[in-house]
Amino acid sequence: MKKSGELRYKVFWTWDHSTNWCMNQPGKQNTGVGNLYTKKPGVFVEDYKRAVDFCQANGIDAVGIVGMLRDGHGGLEAARRVCGYAREHGVRIYLITGLFSYGGIWYEGDSEFSLDRFLQKNPECMARWVDREPFYWTFSNPHGHKRQPIGCPSSKALHNFIMDSLDYVFHAIPDLGGAQIESGDSFICMCDACRERRASMRGGEEQLPLTSMSDMAAIYPDAADVITRRSPDAWVICESYTHFLDCRFFNDPTSPALKALTGMPENVFWQWTCDKRLRENTWTEKDRLPEPMRKFRHIMRAHHGTQWVGGRHTLAVDEIRRQCRLSYTSGIQGVSIFGEGSDFHANAELNYKALNYFAKHPMAGNEDFAKxxxxxxxxxxxxxxxxxxxxxxxxxxxxxxxxxxxxxxxxxxxxxxxxxxxxxxxxxxxxxxxxxxxxxxxxxxxxxxxxxx
Ligand SMILES: [Zn+2]
Incomplete structure (x- = not known):
């Protein structure tokens, strides 16, 4: 294959509870958000060791974990073991974490870094819905079981708690490779302070009504600063929850939210999603990253071959090829797919290998990969x-x-x-x-x- 340039970063996205690299384990799950961890605690470390071994052998650079810190599979000590093993094998493990939601840094358990526990003790820091009542997000079966409190992005006390938690976690797990930080994609706080802040920050919320670039601007820069001061080589991945083509506030150069976000260091990653655009064929080789965002590193992620898109363990070679090709032509440097299933599942194995191959050869065809x-x-x-x-x-x-x-x-x-x-x-x-x-x-x-x- 003639080289045409490549996508430098290949990344797996995982939930802890449905990551199954060890076969035949009781309690394994195949879907969910906000689920309990139902396998024996020690399987968590073994599952991720297997994933790391595969990544090392197949050119995958990093694995992100939602729920990395939870009491149900060993808390800090298990996370240290997974991150240490990955670091020894040249693979990066990073924490995927909600900041205002999804349990915060400590996903589940009785920890001082649990957002649920903090908001229980400090209810004045909770987000408000239109009725001004404290806001809870409910995950119901088959997608989890939790009823979780959501934090108010304008709360100074909460902001400080999040910064202290991030700082401590990177201190306590020196091999932690980074964090994918999320402001939340299922709500916006309707308290007066948040409404006024969003109006003055002009983060384009009218285009993305369940998430807020103004909220991202209120916390991503400080979070990136805390993480990189503690761990200079850590990846800071800012989740956008959208495709860059659907985020039109980039066209407003006077937006204070845009100014705050584009003032972040250039080694920060921005992460986008492309499932809908790929399905509808509305992302073309002519499209480019918005000009103000080009100085950053970027990851385009997708849900191929999962319970979310296409079906778990279905073959998605052609979709991954298109994801890589269009990411490359758009000026993006990295690609991400789910990495929850063992490579025993031949389709999953081939999807993972396709990610590596088409990242290295973004203009190649399916026949090239086959041969x-x-x-x-x-x-x-x-x-x-x-x-x-x-x-x-x-x-x-x-x-x-x-x-x-x-x-x-x-x-x-x-x-x-x-x-x-x-x-x-x-x-x-x-x-x-x-x-x-x-x-x-x-x-x-x-x-x-x-x-x-
Ligand atoms: Zn608020």
Missing amino acids: DVMSPLLGGDEPALRYLELGVLNKTPEKIRKSMPEFARTIGSLRDPDAIRRWTYLASFLSTFAWEYEKKAAQNNGDNVDFNI
């Missing part, structure tokens, strides 16, 4: 190209049963146990979709459906 990377894993060029076609049959489950004899022939012709495992995995994975499709069809149509080959 350069998939071929030795799947029994040759021809089977690799075929895997790309068969691997997405979950989208057309009525075709799966007819493909099974081809799976049998392919598997029968192979001698490499790992290639056999990957093909067997795909056959079994797809069969679950055929099974469900046929059960539902039979329920809807009686016994008259002929599923024979």
